[in-house]
Amino acid sequence: MTSAASDNSRNRADALPKSWNPSEVEAEMYERWVAAGYFIADAESDKPGYSIVLPPPNVTGSLHMGHALDHTLMDTLSRRKRMQGYEVLWLPGMDHAGIATQNIVEKQLAVDGKTKEDFGRELFIEKVWDWKRESGGAIQWQMRALGDGVDWSRDRFTMDEGLSRAVQTIFKRLYDAGLIYRAERLVNWSPELRTAISDIEVKHEDVEGELVSLRYGSLDDNEPHVIVATTRVETMLGDTAVAVHPDDPRYQALIGTTLYHPITGRQIPIIADDYVDPEFGSGAVKITPAHDPNDFEMGLRHNLPMPTIMDERGRISDTGTEFDGIDRFEARVKVRERLAAEGRIAAEKRPYLHSVGHSERSGEAIEPRLSMQWWVKVESLAKAAGDAVRNGDTVIHPPSQEPRWFDWVDNMHDWTISRQLWWGHRIPIWYGPEGEVVCVGPDEVAPEGWVQDPDVLDTWFSSGLWPFSTMGWPNSTEELQKFYPTSVLVTGYDILFFWVARMMMFGTFVADDPVLTAGKNGATQVPFKDVFLHGLIRDQFGKKMSKSRGNGIDPLEWIRDYGADALRFTLARGAQPGGDLSVGQAHALASRSFVTKLFNATKFALMNGAHTGALPARGDLTDADRWIIDRLEEVRAEVDSAFDGYEFGKACEALYHFAWDELCDWYLELAKVQFAAEGSRAEATALVLGNVLDAVLRLLHPVIPFVTESLWQALTDGESVVVAAWPQATGVPADAVSAQRISDAQRLITEIRRFRSDQGLADKQKVAAKLIGLDAAGLTEQHASVANLARLTGPGDGFAVTASVEVRLSGATVTVELDTSGAVDLDVERRRFEKDLAAAEKELAATTVKLGNEAFLAKAPEAVVDKIKDRRDVAETEVARISARLAELSGK
Known part of the structure; x- marks a missing residue:
């Protein structure tokens, strides 16, 4: 029997390819896993539940390195828990990406000289759905290439009927609780997209501007006047005050008086406010409440008028001046020219480097603009989200990120949730002929003749429900009972405040819902128990990857050139809680070499008869045998501890050095001598080597699933390492003498x-x-x-x-x-x-x-x-x- 086992191993070694070529193996292997149903979660299982919801990528998106890191870490956790005997649900899905998707379809229409208005709202939305069905979701096949073990049978989309019902349900609950209201406030406005956009869709860049000093009041130096400096001279058309510091002696006599506005002819007041820095410039600042966040707050404090001087396209409007109808940037030049002609430019314009917000979607400079929008009152919601972490209901990993969390949720401003788009969840507010307002729930019908609000909801509103809406809420489902709250959220620290905070606010808001408290996990106050925050991916020089720098890496190219395992190992090996990771070609080559080393070592072992089975008694083993078995146990414990603490890099380092340095470079060489002895010594060595490789392949499988599957099946003749048991503690004391x-x-x-x-x-x-x-x-x-x-x-x-x-x-x-x-x-x-x-x-x-x-x-x-x-x-x-x-x- 022993000889037959060794012979069988040699036959399986011959069946392995001469070398590991991932492009010939990975795609077919992945589809075999899917067909076998390994990733489908059974909500009726008696196994303990473990769940992760995939941060939904945009339907317009493609796999980038940030996605690849996220997905690798989530897949690692899911595969390991499945091997540990948990019923695992890794739930995939996509976000409808309101702005990005509508922008794509509008650009397609523009090729034929058409706009969305030419089709009307309903027909345009149909065209977006057509695009989604034909071209959207390319990222899904890319996820398959990476090896994502998600439950495709539960794939979700934020615009699906069930998720739309969840959006309408929570909107009404928040509205009825007085937490959603409509008000005119300052927002980030995109003139090109003609909608408000969220803070996360605004990227701040340093740009070279011009600092212009202009003169308010009299041109006579002996008469009252004030000089202010600005980089946005066109906004002076909306100025309603000039502000100075209350203790600035230069302006004491002017506070409370008015000055002549040189273009509109209005008299505007000089106000005193502690916000003004008397050391900057002239110590006086112009106040445009409708087009600057700080000015808006000052306008509220001093009850100033707030005229909006730009329309939705960024053109000057309603000022009663010759600049009406002109684009904001053209107006910047023309206003300056008129002021110069009147002698009101107090100093030569000079270059000035300053930070300007730009739309992530359209690339243009955003315009702070006063606008009527729908808002969520966040004070109580944010407090509950903060308390959940303070109370330990949700644990943030690493703890060093907690202060950032509290700083955000404890100082959160009300959230603008309306977008001036057609693609998205339409706000369920209806208006009556006499100005009546009603919020319509999912099982309600609006009164006949009433008109629905034209705006749609911010996509972060629907994605904020993701942990429970994807499992069927507000309906009672087996998934909610088995898998909610989710076990862990894996995401980058850069969106801690935007997405994580919203999910926590919504999750705590509906915490008392009987649908959520009736599950096997009992009552819960949070949508996830752990939040693991990893860092950003940087290039090999530590620089942030960006299109402008040209230093981005396409993960699909790495999969093609080095294999998915090499990509995954590179990312997991560099992932530490909260820390950024640098990657470059050298890292990918090193990971590919490791995969190759593992393949060659296992094939060599099989050729020498290595196989699994009951080990001989400890006394019948050599020092080398006992040493490698004991080292394996030490590494297993180290790996378990690291994975439990989300220290992926530490786990990978331990496995890398054990597999390469100790198993391959030492024990395999020592084993060659023992194999040469033949007889019982050779057989014992074959068993030790086979059992150690078996455990190593299972420990490595969550990170490098493809090569480990191929090798484990050849070594053990088992069904699949995907459903193999995770290595357990042996309980055998280590032999210090042999070591x-x-x-x-x-x-x-x-x-x-x-x-x-x-x-x-x-x-x-x-x-x-x-x-x-x-x-x-x-x-x-x-x-x-x-x-x-x-x-x-x-x-x-x-x-x-x-x-x-x-x-x-x-x-x-x-x-x-x-x-x-x-x-x-x-x-x-x-x-x-x-x-x-x-x-x-x-x-x-x-x-x-x-x-x-x-x-x-x-x-x-x-x-x-x-x-x-x-x-x-x-x-x-x-x-x-x-x-x-x-x-x-x-x-x-």
Whole structure:
């Protein structure tokens, strides 16, 4: 039976390809997993539930490195929990991306000279649905290429009927609770898109502007006047005050008076406000409440008029001046020219670098604009979201991100939720003929003849419901009972405030809903128990990836060039809680090499008969066997602890170094000697190697699923590692004696190899040698392994000692005597060592001179001095070592 198992292993090794070529394997393997139903969650299962909802990518989007990182980490968690015996639901879906999607379809219409108004609202929306069905969701097949183990049978879309019902339900509940209201407030306005946009869709960039100093009031220096500076001179058409600091002595006499507005002719007041910085510029600022956030707040404090001077397209309007109808940027030039002609430019315009918000979607500069919008009153909602973390109902990983969370939710402003679009969830507010207003719920009908509000909801409103709307809320479903609250939310810290906060606000708001409290998980106050925040991906130089820098990486290209496993391992290995990660081609190549190493090592093991099964008794194992088994157990515990703490990088590092450094570089080499022994020793080695590889492949599977599946099936002949059990603790105490012996053997082999290199011996060249003191060092059992790995042979006839080295080990010193006669070209070696000696002497001289310089020592930091001392000590050692070797070569 034993021989048959080994023979079977060799046959499966032959069935593996000659080398690992991911492009030939991954796609078919993934579809096999999907067809087998491995990723489908059973809500009726008796297993404990574990759930993650995928942060919904935009229907317009494609897989970028941020997605790839998110998805890799979520898939890693899901696959591991599935192997640990949990019923896992990783629920996928997409966001309808109101602005981005409508923008795409409008641009397609524009090619034919059409606008959405040419079709009307209903027909235009149909065209958007057509685009979604034909071209939307390209990211889904990209997710398959990455290996995402999501439950495709539960795929959701924010505009689906069920999710739309959830949106309408919570809107009405918030409205009825007095938490949704309509008001005229300042918003981020996109003139190109003609809608308000959210803060997350505004990207601030430093731009070169012009600082213009203009004069209000009299042109006579002896009459009241004030000079203010601005980069947006066109907004002076909407100025309703000039503000100064109440304690600024220059303006005390002017506070409470009025000044002549040079273009509109109005008299505008001079007000005093602590917000004004008297040290900046002239100490006076123009106030345009309808087009600047700070001015708006000041306008509220001082009850100032707030005229809007731009229409929805960013054109000057309703000012009664010759500038009406002109684009805002053209008006900036023309207003300045008129002021200059009237002598009101007090100083030459000068360049001024300042931060300007730009629309992420259209690229244009956004316009702060007073607008009538729908708002969510967030005070109580934000407090509940903050308290959930304070009370420990939701735990943020890493804890260092908690202060940012509290800073945000404790200082949150009301949220504008209306968008001037047609694609999206239409606001369920209806207006009657006499100005009546009613909010219509999902099972209600608006009165006949009433008109619905034309705006739609911000996409963050519907995605804020994602953890429970995707599971069927507001209806009672098996999914909600089994999988809600979700186990963990994985996302980047950059959207902590926008998406995470909204989900927490909505989740805590509906926490008492019987639909959510009736589940197997009991009452809950939160939508997820853990929030894991990873950092941003940067290039290999630590710079943020962006289109403008041209340093972005397409993850699909990496999948094509290196394989999905290499991409995933690169990302997971660099992921630490809250920390950014830098990636470049070198990282991908290193990950591909690791995958290749794992493939080659497993194939070699199979060719030598490695297989799984019951291990022999500990007493029948060698030191090497016990050492590798014990090290595996230590690594397993380390990996479990790291994954439990969302320390993906730590888990990957532990597995990488164990698999490469210890299993492949040491145990496999030691195993070759044991395989050569044949009989029971070879069989025991085959079992140890097979069982260790089995566990390593299962531990690595969540991160690199494709190669581990191929190798695990070949090794075990099992169904799939996807549904294999996660390695468990053995409960067997580690053998410290065996570990020390192997450590000593490794040190001895390493020192012999180093000595051989110093002697100029080729790596594969065998040299006659005597090993003296192995018995005293407790390494009798390791004699064959040391000789084999150090490329040594027995002394034989005519053995003459030409070189020797002593290696101090834990229990004794081993002396290695070598006969290198005829193995070394003495002249070549002498020249090599003379060159090395010259370099070492130069380094010694340079560091000695520097350390003898009193002026340098007095000024240099202690750390710098210590570093130079270390360099000097190393140089001294090298000079002594090389000089001794040259003396040996010269026969002195």
